[in-house]
Amino acid sequence: MELVSENRSFGGRQAVYTHPSNTCGCEMTFAVYLPPQAEERKVPVLWYLSGLTCTHENAMTKGGFQEHASREGLAVIYPDTSPRGEGVADDEAYDLGQGAGFYVNATRDPWKPHYRMYDYITSELRSLVLDHLPLEDCHGITGHSMGGHGAITIALRNAEMFESVSAFAPIAHPTNSDWGRKQLSAYLGDDETAWSNHDSTLLLEEHGWKGDILVDQGASDQFLELLKPESLAAAMARRRQPGQVRMQKGYDHSYYFVNTFASDHVVWHADRLN
Amino acid sequence: MELVSENRSFGGRQAVYTHPSNTCGCEMTFAVYLPPQAEERKVPVLWYLSGLTCTHENAMTKGGFQEHASREGLAVIYPDTSPRGEGVADDEAYDLGQGAGFYVNATRDPWKPHYRMYDYITSELRSLVLDHLPLEDCHGITGHSMGGHGAITIALRNAEMFESVSAFAPIAHPTNSDWGRKQLSAYLGDDETAWSNHDSTLLLEEHGWKGDILVDQGASDQFLELLKPESLAAAMARRRQPGQVRMQKGYDHSYYFVNTFASDHVVWHADRLN
Numbered sequence: 095m096e097l098v099s100e101n102r103s104f105g106g107r108q109a110v111y112t113h114p115s116n117t118c119g120c121e122m123t124f125a126v127y128l129p130p131q132a133e134e135r136k137v138p139v140l141w142y143l144s145g146l147t148c149t150h151e152n153a154m155t156k157g158g159f160q161e162h163a164s165r166e167g168l169a170v171i172y173p174d175t176s177p178r179g180e181g182v183a184d185d186e187a188y189d190l191g192q193g194a195g196f197y198v199n200a201t202r203d204p205w206k207p208h209y210r211m212y213d214y215i216t217s218e219l220r221s222l223v224l225d226h227l228p229l230e231d232c233h234g235i236t237g238h239s240m241g242g243h244g245a246i247t248i249a250l251r252n253a254e255m256f257e258s259v260s261a262f263a264p265i266a267h268p269t270n271s272d273w274g275r276k277q278l279s280a281y282l283g284d285d286e287t288a289w290s291n292h293d294s295t296l297l298l299e300e301h302g303w304k305g306d307i308l309v310d311q312g313a314s315d316q317f318l319e320l321l322k323p324e325s326l327a328a329a330m331a332r333r334r335q336p337g338q339v340r341m342q343k344g345y346d347h348s349y350y351f352v353n354t355f356a357s358d359h360v361v362w363h364a365d366r367l368n
Numbered sequence: 369m370e371l372v373s374e375n376r377s378f379g380g381r382q383a384v385y386t387h388p389s390n391t392c393g394c395e396m397t398f399a400v401y402l403p404p405q406a407e408e409r410k411v412p413v414l415w416y417l418s419g420l421t422c423t424h425e426n427a428m429t430k431g432g433f434q435e436h437a438s439r440e441g442l443a444v445i446y447p448d449t450s451p452r453g454e455g456v457a458d459d460e461a462y463d464l465g466q467g468a469g470f471y472v473n474a475t476r477d478p479w480k481p482h483y484r485m486y487d488y489i490t491s492e493l494r495s496l497v498l499d500h501l502p503l504e505d506c507h508g509i510t511g512h513s514m515g516g517h518g519a520i521t522i523a524l525r526n527a528e529m530f531e532s533v534s535a536f537a538p539i540a541h542p543t544n545s546d547w548g549r550k551q552l553s554a555y556l557g558d559d560e561t562a563w564s565n566h567d568s569t570l571l572l573e574e575h576g577w578k579g580d581i582l583v584d585q586g587a588s589d590q591f592l593e594l595l596k597p598e599s600l601a602a603a604m605a606r607r608r609q610p611g612q613v614r615m616q617k618g619y620d621h622s623y624y625f626v627n628t629f630a631s632d633h634v635v636w637h638a639d640r641l642n
Contacts (some may be wrong), residue, residue: 101624102588155623156429161631194575314376349429350375350382357435 095226098123104164105130108154117218118177123221125150127160128225131167136230138367140168140224140329140360141215143237143244145176146273147193152172153238156349162360168367169229170180173219175240177208190277196268198292200281209281211365215244216252234258234363238352239321240265240273244328245296246307248269253304258366260308260359262352266326267295273320279346295325299333307337310355369500372397378438379404382428391484391492392451398422398493400501401434405441410504412531412633412641413497414442415489417449417511417518420547421467424448427512428615430623436634442641443503447493449481449514464551470542471518472566474555483555487519508532508637512626513595514539514547520568520581520600527578533642534633536626537589539568540600546642547594569599573607581611582636584629586619 096108104131115122131137140163142153150172153159163170176182176195181205185191191205202210223229233256237245242264249259268274269289276291290296298307307330311323327339345351372384380403382604389396405411414437416427419605424446427433432590437444450456457478459465465479474483497503507530511519523533542548552563564570572581581604585597603612619625 101620102628103588103623103624104628158432158435160624160627161432161435169564240397312376344376346375348375350377350434353432353434354376354378 095222101360103127103160106132106160106164108160110150113219113222115177115214117214118181119208119266120177120182122177122214122219123150123174125154125172126223127154127163127170128227129164129167129169132169132228134342137167137169138226138230138232139171140235141233141235141245141321142170142172143197143235143241144172144235145217145239145241147188148175148241149193152349156353158353158356159360162357164300166360166364168360168364169227171219171223173215176211182256189273190280193352194240196240196277196281196292197248198215198278198281201288202281202283202354205281211244212248216248216255220255230259231366234260236262236359236363237262237264239347242308242309243294244267247292247297250297250301250303251291258305259303262355262359263311263317263321263347264294264309264326265321267293267322269293269296270325271320271322292320295329296321298326299329300333302333302335303337305336305366307335308359309337309339310358311339311341312347312351313341313343314345315347333343369496375447377401377434379594380406380438382434384424387496389488389492391488393449393482394453394456395609396451396457396493397424399408399428399446400497401428401437402501403438403441403443406443406502410502411441411443412504412508413508414444414637415445415507415519416444417471417489417509417515418446419449419511419513419515421462422449422515428505429625430627432627432630433634436631440562440634440638442634442638443501445493445497447489450485455545456482457471457544463547464554466630468514470551470555470566472552472555473523475562476555476557479555479626486522490522490529493571506531506641508641510536510633510637511538512532512536513621517568517581521552521566521571524568524575524577525565528567531627532579532637533577534636536602536629536633537585537595537621538568538583541567541596543567543570543595544599545596545607547591569596569603572600573603576607576609577611579610579640581609583611583613584632585613585615586621586625587617588619591621
């Protein structure tokens with residue numbers, strides 16, 4: 095792990111690191127916020143997975159999580175959204191390839207060699223940060239849009255790894271959306287049975303979640319037709335899954351939406367992690 | 369005024385407008401945050417002046433003022449830092465020309481025709497927003513770096529226009545700094561007597577300020593030698609000026625510093641404006 099930058103923020107440290115990734119076969123970058131409490135003791139971890147086109151940097155500068163994480167004593171990890179660099183396959187479209195890893199392990203060329211964000215998040219990066227930073231092995235996970243999809247699908251498939259899960263405007267039913275079918279087909283192939291492990295709605299109906307779930311969704315989101323919050327809301331109701339999908343009047347898909355509800359999500363996770 | 373974008377944020381509206389500026393002789397862009405209270409009544413205004421290289425956009429996305437302005441019922445205006453566009457003089461250096469207006473009215477060519485940020489802020493933009501937005505004629509002013517310089521110098525020269533003033537890491541003594549001498553010389557000419565109207569330390573010693581002043585400064589700021597907070601602190605003490613210069617341990621010059629203390633400044637202004 096090599097330190098790229100460090101800034102004092104709300105009494106803690108906002109740091110960016112790079113490291114060689116065996117899982118992704120390239121150099122990876124991530125950001126971490128360490129609250130002031132981390133100078134005295136290990137602190138629980140909130141993972142924040144970002145959306146299409148984002149790097150580790152977007153939520154770090156625009157999400158506004160540091161203030162609340164400082165108050166609540168949580169670290170926040172901001173991974174990148176895909177492998178990157180020369181020699182890593184890419185696509186001209188904003189929603190495939192670099193910046194659009196979709197938190198899966200690709201099984202199809204040209205993506206297979208590097209696009210392993212599922213393993214990267216759940217195994218390699220998790221081990222790395224636990225080994226090198228003052229973190230408790232106690233985790234919550236959230237994310238925005240494609241990252242909300244990543245947060246819910248990863249939590250539901252790894253209930254032993256996470257104590258809490260929430261999401262901001264997640265891609266909620268990708269097997270039935272143009273934000274999903276294209277990418278799952280490219281990364282996993284045309285056999286749709288392999289896709290269901292990466293669909294929050296289908297996973298929730300099948301497995302449920304051990305705790306409660308918080309989802310915030312802007313009611314004026316310009317991508318509602320692609321996100322399909324109604325599918326996830328219906329699945330939660332059918333499953334009798336504790337939790338809430340909050341439709342937030344007037345909010346769009348931007349970081350102004352994420353920022354507004356960042357405090358609620360940090361408190362939600364802190365209540366379940368502490 | 370033409371609306372460029374609008375996002376719901378903390379129950380209010382984060383908007384961006386453009387308008388033709390007579391003062392600057394070009395199209396100008398500014399951002400404004402209107403808190404939820406502005407839907408019911410006129411609200412007081414906090415002006416936030418940005419630093420070198422910034423536009424209206426930096427503090428709007430990274431400053432974190434919306435949350436606190438929403439709670440306190442203040443509007444926040446984020447002007448641009450210079451005139452812009454083809455036909456507007458510029459310089460290759462980051463610290464002169466576009467993005468570096470220094471909040472003066474230039475009297476020297478090639479800057480004279482457009483670089484009139486002092487009049488733009490104190491007169492044209494002020495009238496425009498009071499005419500078109502639900503704002504009380506009750507103003508506080510703050511800013512960062514070059515914008516902290518702008519905030520203090522504009523407030524001290526226009527005490528009747530502002531009820532409160534604060535600054536984040538202001539360029540505090542530009543007549544005695546490489547952040548200042550170069551620009552004041554270019555915009556105002558080599559007669560230094562014209563410069564003293566644009567130097568916070570000199571203005572404070574001469575005029576003082578009717579209220580108290582809040583200045584935050586990162587103790588690990590990489591630009592301390594250019595900012596010269598010690599000159600301003602000494603002037604405040606010599607003048608017996610109520611207020612405080614807070615040296616904040618570990619903080620640098622970045623928006624992580626601004627963001628961390630945004631709440632304190634918004635509350636400071638709200639206490640004096642309401």
